[in-house]
Amino acid sequence: MHSDAAAVNFQLNSHLSTLANIHKIYHTLNKLNLTEDVGQDDHQTGSLRSCSSSDCFSKVMPPRKKRRPASGDDLSAKKSRHDSMYRKYDSTRIKTEEEAFSSKRCLEWFYEYAGTDDVVGPEGMEKFCEDIGVEPENVVMLVLAWKLDAQNMGYFTLQEWLKGMTSLQCDTTEKLRNTLDYLRSLLNDSTNFKLIYRYAFDFAREKDQRSLDINTAKCMLGLLLGKIWPLFPVFHQFLEQSKYKVINKDQWCNVLEFSRTINLDLSNYDEDGACKYRAGCSLISPMAVHLLFLLTVKSLRAVLFSLSLFRASFVGRVCGVV
Incomplete structure (x- = not known):
């Protein structure tokens, strides 16, 4: 027990x-x-x-904890992350700076073509056109000159360059190339086209002359109206055959008005109405007569051709019956 x-x-x-x-x-x-x-x-x-x-x-029992990296590994990982973030920020900053317009870069770009002068002359202009991929006689060069408000054909001054390129936000050749389609599109707007057309007269004429010599006028009119006015070939032929040596600004402006308002068959043309309120009808009236004559001849030819076809058909039928 x-x-x-x-x-x-x-x-x-x-x-x-x-x-x-x-x-x-x-x-x-x-x-x-x-x-x-x-x-x-x-x-x-x-x-x-x-x-x-x-x-x-x-x-x-406590939960298992993840192993903390050694101090050296931790610092290396942080440095790697910081370097990656900096590279990303730096590349973004550089890209932003390249996209933003720079007056300094625009000035350096100007002197690539001007050399030691303060104006881009014919030689520099030829290289400039080659770099942007445009022929000097291309109409887009006229639009560019209008945007720069250039005063003399074949020349861009430093002031014109900086003012115009700033408005276009172009400071490199590549940026201007990307802007060419926009410049061409300005011609599709009737208001802008009229402004460019009027600008072209003063841009192309000699500054000590009030009128534009006929050869320069034919070139500029072909550049502006050659592809959009169906009657331009006939009008150009009229200028070739006429005795005109120069065209004044009133005549220049009336050609555009005529091309926009008169039907292709001239059915709505009225000589008295055309000249009653407008100056410069001394060119328009004979031009209209010339066009009417050519259209009449063309119509007569069409009629004669139709008659010849009818005659051939009629003779064929008669011979077939016989």
């Missing part, structure tokens, strides 16, 4: 010792913040929740 009691006490002391050890381990882990939060009542009393040994062990 005594031995049984001793065995029970020994087992009890053993369990209490084990429980005390578990309790001590729990508080040690709790101080290190490696246990889950417990209820306020349990924490105040310091008692453990009832659980099996495996449950308690799984709850008090």
Whole structure:
């Protein structure tokens, strides 16, 4: 009986010792913040929740943490990220600077063609046209001169260049090439076309003359009206055969008005009405007479051709009957 009691006490002391050890381990882990939060009542009393040994062990074990890189690796990774961000920012900044208009770059671009002078002359203009891929006699060069407000054909001054290229936001050859389609499109607008047409007269004439010599006038009219006015070939023929040596500005402007308002068959042309309120009809009237004559001849030829076809057909029928 005594031995049984001793065995029970020994087992009890053993369990209490084990429980005390578990309790001590729990508080040690709790101080290190490696246990889950417990209820306020349990924490105040310091008692453990009832659980099996495996449950308690799984709850008090801390979660596995990712290995922190060494200080050298961490600095290297940060530097790599910073370098990547800087390269991205730097490339964006350079691209933005290239796209933005620069007066300095525009000035340097001008002197590529002007050399040591403050004006682009015929030689520089030829190289300029070659670089932008446009022939000097192309109408887009006239539109560009209009945008620059150039005063003399074949020359761009420094002031004209800077003012015009700034308005176009062009400071390199590539940018101007990309703007050529826009310049051509200006000719499709009737208001802009009229402004360019009027500008062309003053741009092409000698500055000590009030009129435009006939040869220059024929070239400029062909450049502006040659592809859009069906009657231009006839008008050009009229100028070739006429005795005119010069064309004044009123005559120049009336040619455009005539091309825009008069029907191709001249059915709405009225000589009195055309000259009543307009100057320069000394060119328009004989031109209209010439056109009417040619149209009449053309109509007569068409009639005679039709009659010849009818005669041939009629003779063929008669011969067939016989």
